Amino acid sequence: MSQQNQAPTSPSEYALSIDGLTKSFGNFRALDNLRLSVRTGEVHGFLGPNGSGKTTTIRVLLGLLQADAGEISLLGGNPWRDAVSLHRRIAYVPGDVTLWANLTGGEIIDLLGRLRGGLDAARTSALLERFELDPRKKARTYSKGNRQKVALIAALASNAELLILDEPTSGLDPLMEATFRECIADERKQGRTVLLSSHILGEVEALCDRVTIIRNGRTIESGTLAELRHFTRTAVSAELHTTPDALGSMNGVHDIQTDGHNVHCTVDSAELGAVLTYLSSCGLQSLTSRPPTLEELFLRHYQHDPSGKEEQP
Amino acid sequence: MKTSTLHHWTGTLALIRLILRRDRFILPLWIILGTILAPGTASSFAALYPDEISRMMFVKSFASNPTVTAMLGEVQSFSLGGLVVWRWSVAGIFVVSLANILTIIRHSRNEEETGRAELVGSAVVGRFAPLSAVLIVTLCADILFGVIASVEVMQFQQPAAGSLVLGLAVAGAGFFFAGIAAVADRLAASARGARAAGGIFIGAMFVVSMVGNLYPESILSWCTPYGWVRHTHPFAGDDIGTLLLFIPAVLPLIVAAFFLTARRDINSGLSGLSGFTFFSSSRGAEHHPFIPKTMSWAVQSPLALAWRLHRTPLIAWLVGYMIIGGVFGVVADVSSAQLMKSPLLAQAFSRAGGTTAKPGDLLFTMSFMFLGEALCLFVISTALLLRAEEESGRADMLLATSVGRTRWALSHIFWILVGSTCIFAGFGASAGLSSGWNSGDSTQEILRLTGAALAYLPALWVFGGFTVALFGLIPRFAVGASWSALALSFFLDMTGEFKQISSFLLNISPFTHVPKVLMGEDFALSTAGLVGTAILLTAIGLVGLHKRDVG
Numbered sequence: 001m002s003q004q005n006q007a008p009t010s011p012s013e014y015a016l017s018i019d020g021l022t023k024s025f026g027n028f029r030a031l032d033n034l035r036l037s038v039r040t041g042e043v044h045g046f047l048g049p050n051g052s053g054k055t056t057t058i059r060v061l062l063g064l065l066q067a068d069a070g071e072i073s074l075l076g077g078n079p080w081r082d083a084v085s086l087h088r089r090i091a092y093v094p095g096d097v098t099l100w101a102n103l104t105g106g107e108i109i110d111l112l113g114r115l116r117g118g119l120d121a122a123r124t125s126a127l128l129e130r131f132e133l134d135p136r137k138k139a140r141t142y143s144k145g146n147r148q149k150v151a152l153i154a155a156l157a158s159n160a161e162l163l164i165l166d167e168p169t170s171g172l173d174p175l176m177e178a179t180f181r182e183c184i185a186d187e188r189k190q191g192r193t194v195l196l197s198s199h200i201l202g203e204v205e206a207l208c209d210r211v212t213i214i215r216n217g218r219t220i221e222s223g224t225l226a227e228l229r230h231f232t233r234t235a236v237s238a239e240l241h242t243t244p245d246a247l248g249s250m251n252g253v254h255d256i257q258t259d260g261h262n263v264h265c266t267v268d269s270a271e272l273g274a275v276l277t278y279l280s281s282c283g284l285q286s287l288t289s290r291p292p293t294l295e296e297l298f299l300r301h302y303q304h305d306p307s308g309k310e311e312q313p
Numbered sequence: 314m315k316t317s318t319l320h321h322w323t324g325t326l327a328l329i330r331l332i333l334r335r336d337r338f339i340l341p342l343w344i345i346l347g348t349i350l351a352p353g354t355a356s357s358f359a360a361l362y363p364d365e366i367s368r369m370m371f372v373k374s375f376a377s378n379p380t381v382t383a384m385l386g387e388v389q390s391f392s393l394g395g396l397v398v399w400r401w402s403v404a405g406i407f408v409v410s411l412a413n414i415l416t417i418i419r420h421s422r423n424e425e426e427t428g429r430a431e432l433v434g435s436a437v438v439g440r441f442a443p444l445s446a447v448l449i450v451t452l453c454a455d456i457l458f459g460v461i462a463s464v465e466v467m468q469f470q471q472p473a474a475g476s477l478v479l480g481l482a483v484a485g486a487g488f489f490f491a492g493i494a495a496v497a498d499r500l501a502a503s504a505r506g507a508r509a510a511g512g513i514f515i516g517a518m519f520v521v522s523m524v525g526n527l528y529p530e531s532i533l534s535w536c537t538p539y540g541w542v543r544h545t546h547p548f549a550g551d552d553i554g555t556l557l558l559f560i561p562a563v564l565p566l567i568v569a570a571f572f573l574t575a576r577r578d579i580n581s582g583l584s585g586l587s588g589f590t591f592f593s594s595s596r597g598a599e600h601h602p603f604i605p606k607t608m609s610w611a612v613q614s615p616l617a618l619a620w621r622l623h624r625t626p627l628i629a630w631l632v633g634y635m636i637i638g639g640v641f642g643v644v645a646d647v648s649s650a651q652l653m654k655s656p657l658l659a660q661a662f663s664r665a666g667g668t669t670a671k672p673g674d675l676l677f678t679m680s681f682m683f684l685g686e687a688l689c690l691f692v693i694s695t696a697l698l699l700r701a702e703e704e705s706g707r708a709d710m711l712l713a714t715s716v717g718r719t720r721w722a723l724s725h726i727f728w729i730l731v732g733s734t735c736i737f738a739g740f741g742a743s744a745g746l747s748s749g750w751n752s753g754d755s756t757q758e759i760l761r762l763t764g765a766a767l768a769y770l771p772a773l774w775v776f777g778g779f780t781v782a783l784f785g786l787i788p789r790f791a792v793g794a795s796w797s798a799l800a801l802s803f804f805l806d807m808t809g810e811f812k813q814i815s816s817f818l819l820n821i822s823p824f825t826h827v828p829k830v831l832m833g834e835d836f837a838l839s840t841a842g843l844v845g846t847a848i849l850l851t852a853i854g855l856v857g858l859h860k861r862d863v864g
Contacts, residue, residue: 059863059864083717083718085715087714087716090713100618100621107612115615164713
């Protein structure tokens with residue numbers, strides 16, 4: 001079932017692209033000039049704090065909400081106008097899965113698969129085994145994690161080109177989370193496109209080719225993890241012979257903590273060379289430096305300004 | 314001992330405040346709608362029959378017809394108050410009983426189904442607090458209802474004692490149904506199931522009371538809240554002792570509800586009671602191992618899914634209505650035999666009923682109306698499942714597949730049509746079977762009554778269409794507005810027969826336009842109008858749904 005092994009250059013480089021998306025609910029502006037583009041065949045991480053508009057964006061993509069403004073192209077179509085035909089090529093997993101209480105998990109997987117235009121029986125059985133789900137139980141007896149599995153299996157077993165996953169691992173235990181990562185890695189090999197909204201930064205770091213970070217309905221960062229890291233700081237810890245008095249006055253050095261001859265700081269990538277040279281001159285004994293984790297990247301965007309007012313270009 | 318059990322009620326007061334906050338509009342609305350019928354009736358009678366002589370004439374000419382007696386009971390006093398008792402009490406009991414049932418379930422089982430009860434229950438809230446809170450609120454609302462109704466009747470220079478007995482008796486009947494709802498709420502498989510059980514119980518009690526009205530000496534006249542209200546004799550002796558009868562009637566129900574509460578799991582009916590695992594629904598599931606290929610017969614379309622969601626209430630309503638139909642057939646048979654004993658009445662009746670009507674037909678015509686309105690509960694709640702599916706997010710999952718919004722909505726609307734048709738046809742057929750049993754012409758009676766019953770369906774569909782229109786245009790208000798519309802229609806139909814209300818207002822109710830086939834009225838035009846209205850409203854709803862945001 002592998003349609004493409006290599007991401008195609010043409011006919012459509014982007015599986016979906018959103019530009020200038022705006023959506024208000026009454027006076028509340030949920031999405032404000034949002035940008036998001038997902039290349040065909042990539043796993044794209046979609047990050048943002050609670051209430052930042054991730055789910056609203058996904059609901060616009062599914063044609064459930066109508067955009068107030070903005071250009072949206074989804075698999076070459078308009079998600080509002082062409083909802084039904086587009087949905088044959090999309091599988092969606094909601095963040096908070098509610099199921100029909102009096103249907104069994106198996107019945108629901110079967111139903112959703114059929115309505116998406118086909119379910120691969122062999123793959124369904126394999127997924128049921130991998131996720132250790134008993135499909136014979138009524139949905140009312142499932143825990144949150146098991147409900148999530150029902151929606152996940154139905155989506156992964158479908159032949160959809162694009163998977164839209166809204167915090168799909170919320171409620172899964174760590175073992176199942178690992179299974180999920182394996183499955184997504186497989187999907188990427190198969191050339192399926194995945195939009196993965198998530199809070200689990202380790203998951204995004206492990207799986208995603210590119211990420212988009214939004215806040216208050218606006219896109220604030222977008223690119224590969226390497227690109228994002230380039231604009232951020234490296235954490236440096238050093239043990240020195242002398243006290244690094246001049247460190248505070250150097251360009252691009254932040255968050256200095258000194259403890260006798262031990263120093264911790266974060267350094268802008270561009271200034272890293274100069275800082276290391278200076279530290280050597282102070283009698284460097286040991287040094288650890290580490291690129292910022294996604295978590296630090298993420299926190300930097302949200303801690304600076306808890307009130308939510310935009311401070312960036 | 315006392316202190317160890319009292320903690321089960323911790324938090325009741327806070328929950329009462331929550332209920333009052335949530336119901337701050339709907340509760341007063343119910344009270345106003347129910348009580349306003351009383352002065353409405355009184356002013357109508359005061360205008361039409363200002364003195365005792367004219368009231369006696371009216372009673373002799375109209376009210377002594379056995380079918381009317383079956384519905385409303387005998388007139389106990391020729392005072393204005395007496396006529397209000399006769400005419401209003403049944404309508405008043407309907408409104409309060411419905412309000413009580415819906416309020417109880419709204420704040421108990423419905424809360425459990427949505428998971429809010431768990432959130433509340435995890436706080437410092439005793440096991441019995443949620444049920445106690447809603448019972449206290451309904452009891453207070455019922456008493457308020459009774460007092461307001463009696464004050465309103467007093468305005469027409471009626472004795473205070475009789476007015477108060479009447480108001481409190483109707484309130485007591487309402488609270489009796491709160492007790493029924495509390496038990497049904499604990500036993501049914503779902504909130505919808507509990508509502509259906511409550512609705513069927515209202516109907517069944519009414520059927521029994523009809524038989525009791527025909528035989529006032531029999532024990533049956535003491536078997537229903539309708540009968541108890543009548544036995545309090547307001548304005549005709551004011552039998553306060555009977556009023557106290559409501560206490561032993563309601564108390565066992567409330568005790569049973571608390572008994573069940575103490576023994577059941579949250580959000581489970583019979584199956585959650587220890588000792589009742591036999592009814593557990595998950596047992597059957599074991600026999601259907603998941604093998605995708607063999608699933609082809611199972612739920613594979615939105616229509617099949619909708620059937621799975623609607624089938625239990627649909628079958629319950631069908632069975633309930635067939636039982637009621639069977640009883641009505643017998644009542645019609647009996648009451649027409651009584652009617653025939655009085656040649657004067659028989660003559661008057663044939664004048665009113667035209668040439669083709671049979672003696673029991675006035676009863677059927679009235680019961681179609683009443684049961685049709687009751688069946689609107691099924692129609693509206695079936696249509697409102699669309700909204701419930703949307704709110705819960707289950708609709709999102711379907712709509713994210715190749716199912717379009719219109720197809721999704723139609724899959725539910727289809728079962729409104731099929732369900733209402735089957736249920737009402739079942740009622741007509743079973744009524745025909747039992748009413749024709751003695752005379753041996755069951756087949757003909759089945760065809761005749763089923764046909765006449767089906768004439769009411771378009772009126773039901775108008776309510777279905779109206780609910781769909783609300784769902785499409787103003788989804789957030791769909792639940793409240795559709796139930797209010799039913800209450801309004803009920804109100805208009807109740808007051809309508811006095812011709813006091815302008816015909817313009819009366820025409821708002823779809824039931825005004827239903828042809829009384831058994832009375833010789835013609836089918837075609839008004840039926841076409843109702844069907845057209847239903848289709849138009851549904852189409853408006855579908856267009857609205859197509860254009861709006863979902864969720």
